[in-house]
Amino acid sequence: ALSLVSTVEEKVWYHKCPSRGKSCNNTRLVEQGGCTIWYNEMKFLRDVEAHLDITIPEVAADLKVEQNEFDGKVTYGQRKKPATNSVYTNHVQQLATTVRDLSSLENQAQSSFLRLR
Numbered sequence: 001a002l003s004l005v006s007t008v009e010e011k012v013w014y015h016k017c018p019s020r021g022k023s024c025n026n027t028r029l030v031e032q033g034g035c036t037i038w039y040n041e042m043k044f045l046r047d048v049e050a051h052l053d054i055t056i057p058e059v060a061a062d063l064k065v066e067q068n069e070f071d072g073k074v075t076y077g078q079r080k081k082p083a084t085n086s087v088y089t090n091h092v093q094q095l096a097t098t099v100r101d102l103s104s105l106e107n108q109a110q111s112s113f114l115r116l117r
Contacts, residue, residue, distance in 0.1 A: 002065065005041045012039045 014030055014037040015021040021035070028034025049056055059065055 002059065003045075005045050007042060009038045009040050011036050 011027070013021060013024075013035055015024060015035045016030055017024050017026065017035050024035055026034045027036055030037055045056065057066060
Protein backbone atom coordinates (compact mmCIF):
# COMPACT_ATOMS: atom_id res chain seq x y z
CA ALA A 1 0.00 0.00 0.00
CA LEU A 2 1.08 3.52 -0.66
CA SER A 3 -0.07 6.41 1.52
CA LEU A 4 0.29 10.10 0.86
CA VAL A 5 0.95 11.69 4.24
CA SER A 6 0.89 15.43 4.70
CA THR A 7 3.67 17.00 6.74
CA VAL A 8 1.37 19.82 7.83
CA GLU A 9 -1.94 19.65 9.67
CA GLU A 10 -5.01 19.82 7.48
CA LYS A 11 -8.36 21.27 8.44
CA VAL A 12 -11.00 18.65 7.56
CA TRP A 13 -14.74 18.29 7.93
CA TYR A 14 -15.88 16.52 11.10
CA HIS A 15 -19.61 17.07 11.15
CA LYS A 16 -21.39 17.08 14.48
CA CYS A 17 -24.25 19.18 13.19
CA PRO A 18 -27.78 17.71 12.92
CA SER A 19 -27.59 17.64 9.10
CA ARG A 20 -24.34 15.65 9.20
CA GLY A 21 -22.89 17.94 6.57
CA LYS A 22 -25.78 18.41 4.18
CA SER A 23 -25.61 22.07 3.11
CA CYS A 24 -23.22 22.78 6.00
CA ASN A 25 -20.63 25.52 5.61
CA ASN A 26 -19.60 25.95 9.26
CA THR A 27 -15.81 25.95 8.98
CA ARG A 28 -15.18 26.77 12.63
CA LEU A 29 -13.46 24.09 14.72
CA VAL A 30 -15.67 21.61 16.61
CA GLU A 31 -14.56 23.04 19.95
CA GLN A 32 -15.80 26.43 18.72
CA GLY A 33 -19.18 25.01 17.68
CA GLY A 34 -18.15 24.27 14.12
CA CYS A 35 -17.76 21.20 11.95
CA THR A 36 -14.01 20.94 11.34
CA ILE A 37 -10.96 19.52 13.10
CA TRP A 38 -7.24 19.73 12.52
CA TYR A 39 -6.09 16.38 11.11
CA ASN A 40 -2.47 15.48 11.87
CA GLU A 41 -1.44 12.74 9.44
CA MET A 42 2.15 12.65 10.73
CA LYS A 43 0.85 11.76 14.20
CA PHE A 44 -1.23 8.94 12.74
CA LEU A 45 1.79 7.71 10.78
CA ARG A 46 3.86 7.67 13.99
CA ASP A 47 1.04 5.75 15.73
CA VAL A 48 1.03 3.12 12.96
CA GLU A 49 4.83 2.86 13.09
CA ALA A 50 4.69 2.39 16.87
CA HIS A 51 1.96 -0.23 16.48
CA LEU A 52 4.06 -2.19 13.94
CA ASP A 53 7.34 -1.39 15.70
CA ILE A 54 8.99 -0.25 12.45
CA THR A 55 9.78 2.93 10.56
CA ILE A 56 7.76 3.04 7.37
CA PRO A 57 10.07 3.95 4.47
CA GLU A 58 9.49 6.97 2.28
CA VAL A 59 9.15 6.51 -1.47
CA ALA A 60 11.93 7.97 -3.57
CA ALA A 61 11.34 10.32 -6.50
CA ASP A 62 11.31 7.35 -8.90
CA LEU A 63 8.30 5.96 -6.94
CA LYS A 64 9.94 2.57 -6.48
CA VAL A 65 8.79 0.91 -3.28
CA GLU A 66 11.11 -1.52 -1.58
CA GLN A 67 9.63 -4.69 -0.14
CA ASN A 68 9.95 -5.28 3.58
CA GLU A 69 9.19 -8.02 6.09
CA PHE A 70 5.52 -6.97 6.32
CA ASP A 71 4.61 -7.26 2.63
CA GLY A 72 1.55 -9.45 2.45
CA LYS A 73 1.83 -10.49 6.09
CA VAL A 74 0.10 -7.77 8.12
CA THR A 75 -3.41 -8.42 9.35
CA TYR A 76 -5.40 -5.44 10.56
CA GLY A 77 -5.06 -5.16 14.32
CA GLN A 78 -2.05 -7.44 14.70
CA ARG A 79 1.09 -6.30 16.45
CA LYS A 80 4.57 -7.36 15.44
CA LYS A 81 5.42 -8.30 19.02
CA PRO A 82 2.90 -9.69 21.49
CA ALA A 83 2.15 -7.39 24.41
CA THR A 84 3.77 -8.46 27.64
CA ASN A 85 2.37 -8.01 31.15
CA SER A 86 -0.98 -7.24 29.58
CA VAL A 87 -4.22 -7.24 31.52
CA TYR A 88 -5.58 -9.19 28.54
CA THR A 89 -3.39 -12.26 29.07
CA ASN A 90 -5.58 -15.33 28.48
CA HIS A 91 -8.49 -13.00 27.67
CA VAL A 92 -9.23 -14.81 24.42
CA GLN A 93 -9.40 -18.17 26.18
CA GLN A 94 -11.63 -16.71 28.88
CA LEU A 95 -14.11 -15.39 26.34
CA ALA A 96 -13.99 -18.29 23.85
CA THR A 97 -17.10 -20.05 25.18
CA THR A 98 -19.10 -16.82 25.33
CA VAL A 99 -18.08 -15.86 21.79
CA ARG A 100 -18.99 -19.34 20.53
CA ASP A 101 -22.43 -19.03 22.21
CA LEU A 102 -22.97 -15.55 20.74
CA SER A 103 -22.01 -16.82 17.29
CA SER A 104 -24.57 -19.60 17.59
CA LEU A 105 -27.26 -17.14 18.75
CA GLU A 106 -26.45 -14.81 15.86
CA ASN A 107 -26.78 -17.70 13.41
CA GLN A 108 -30.14 -18.68 14.94
CA ALA A 109 -31.41 -15.07 14.83
CA GLN A 110 -30.43 -14.63 11.17
CA SER A 111 -31.97 -17.97 10.22
CA SER A 112 -35.16 -17.05 12.08
CA PHE A 113 -35.31 -13.70 10.27
CA LEU A 114 -34.87 -15.37 6.89
CA ARG A 115 -37.69 -17.83 7.65
CA LEU A 116 -40.04 -14.89 8.41
CA ARG A 117 -39.90 -13.65 4.83
